[in-house]
Amino acid sequence: MAEVEYSTTAKLPVETIWDFVCEIDNWAAYMTGYQSHEKENADDSVWVLKGDVGAMTRTLKFRVHVTEWAGPERVTFELEGLNEQMSGDGEFVMQSYEDESAEATAATTRKGWLQRAIEAVVRFFFRLFRGRVERAASADAGPGEGMARLRFRLEMRPGGPMGPMINAMIKPAMTVAAEDLANRIVGHLETERPGSA
């Protein structure tokens, strides 16, 4: 099992994020390695992504089933590999937020030295990113005024005898993917919001 969690903040009302996130088409292309997606109904969609597995890139096909639309705070989903022995689940959580000191976290269930190093790098880039976003955002949204935290969690469970090895091989790519998705969504909304630079 590989689990990664990433959160970032936005000077936006939580409802604004929800309005964006609840429509898959809005953010699908922000998934790292995105190739295509097809909505089967309100809750189910099939995704095609290119993902790094060790030294190679593989085209992965998943069915995603949303198990809970709990707007404006939460979307939870499950996923099933259609061409790989893999399953998983995850969630978007949006919360009103007033504590500016909190930082992004990238957590895994087993924290070795490598994972701690990855987290340190993630925090570094997060600080850079946040600085850039805050400079781009309008100055009239002060602390505590319409701020939200967006948290994205993804857990993947590779199956078959090689599962533990695949697990180790996909974890770095998952960390980057989770970070990218959360930051791209916030970056998009921060840039698009009325009055932004």
Add this chain to the structure above:
Amino acid sequence: MGGTPERWDLEVDVVAVGSGLGSITAALVAHDRGQQVVVLEKAPRLGGLCGYGGGEVFCPNGPHMQDIGQADSDDAARQYFAFLGAGFNEPELTEKMVATYKEAIEYTEKEAGVAWEAVEGLDDYYYPDAPGSNTGRYLAVQLFDGATLGEWQQKTWPVSPHFPPAATHKEMYAWGGLANVTKWDYELLGQRIAADQRSFGPGMMGWFVKAAMVDRGIPAHVETPVRALVTDDDGRVVGVRAEKDGNDFFVRARKGVILGIGGYDHNKPMATMYEEVHDWNSATQPYLHGDHLLMGGEIGADIASVPPTNLAMFYGYNIPGEEHDGVPLWRSSWECGCPHAIWVNGQGERFCDESFYKDYQPRIREWNGKTQQQENLDVFLIFDGNYRERYPLGSFMPGMEIPEELAVKADTPRELAEKLGIDPTRLEATLERFNAGAAKGEDPDFDAGHFSWSNRLAGDPSYPNPNVGVVEKAPFYGVKLAPVGVGINSHGLRTNTSGQVMHVRGHAIPGLYAVGMSAAILDLGGGYQSGTSNMRAITWGYITGRHVSES
């Protein structure tokens, strides 16, 4: 090529072009002899083709054979290299290589800290038939800790798509070999991958890059392809014109330039012409374009060759959607080392010992002079339900559905043949004939399973003949195969016993050296053996590193 630039962007004693074993070894030796060295690499990572390979170094009578209690002799080594050369080698080069390789490998161990160990029980390809053949002659590295590479950790290949990540040779065989990959200890491998413990080629190049770039601080530039050699008015190579960030980057080499940039696997016109195969594909990283032949040719370097028919090339396939570095990933097919699988050509007939690539490789190019066709280019891997219950196809483990784009599936051999476009009656006859022998663990037609190397590396040790088993249980599968190169090329720059590149007029080109696959493999001649490429890369890197330092 041409005159010196108005301004050099960098001036050093030695420019090592490429970052595989040959270049890095030459860089190490030259540095240790007081030279200022820089390494220029076209790819975004250091390690070259060697960083993607099996990491075996063929070292007869080498320093670690006594660790496993295996006796050997230099005479036996010479006999075996003469057997491999088959008269296509140049004796002076062979003798220089044979006389130097142990010294060179010991240098990498004692001076550069590369942790070699013997691979016990892995035989020479032709053991015991060939004169001088033996077992236990391969070296491989101990696990390498990627974290020790510092800034180069992310600029080297941590794993290869072609070899088990983070497993050692010893473990691979102890766990049952490639045929038993479903039974390996993946918990252990997962822990090692998470900790960036490297093995095989990535591990080997980790040790070398650490020795050169970390321990010695030899500077290296990735994504800096060398485009041309710079010569002075006397024809001496005095530097290179590289490309860095889209601009010319002129580097002066006061002593010499060493070309160690692999072969031409990704220059399809060149590979097609030199390797005599129309349908050319490659398992290597997409940075091998034959630049050494272009740049050398521009200044009159002699291009030499050995017959391409018996080097290292495989049949293989691309799993739809699999890529590496932005190009399709071609895998060598080892499936036919397992029981319950055969290959047939477009006529539905077997044509080789599928378990021993040295037997099938020459047959890839076989001409039918009456039909003007290479009849073994259209080849199909055929396997049955027995195979599928036990063994993987690439990354598709038993129990996983194989996509139709990769494997055709049918209930009977006749139906399979019709789907593949093979004569059904011939395929049925082929299977009937094969199964009659396979039921007894025999292959009277092609003697599959003859060599212990094939048994050990690709076969299933639980079978009387590890490489042979009947193909009779539905469902039946067929996979279209194509020739796949692995970076071992027949053509290269002609070099002398000092590693200097020779001019077409017969003299050495001052200031220019070639190592690894950039140098024609006239030292080996008409044959090939796993680990010889790495051995000769280290050996000629060592020789050129010394020579350029003394020039």
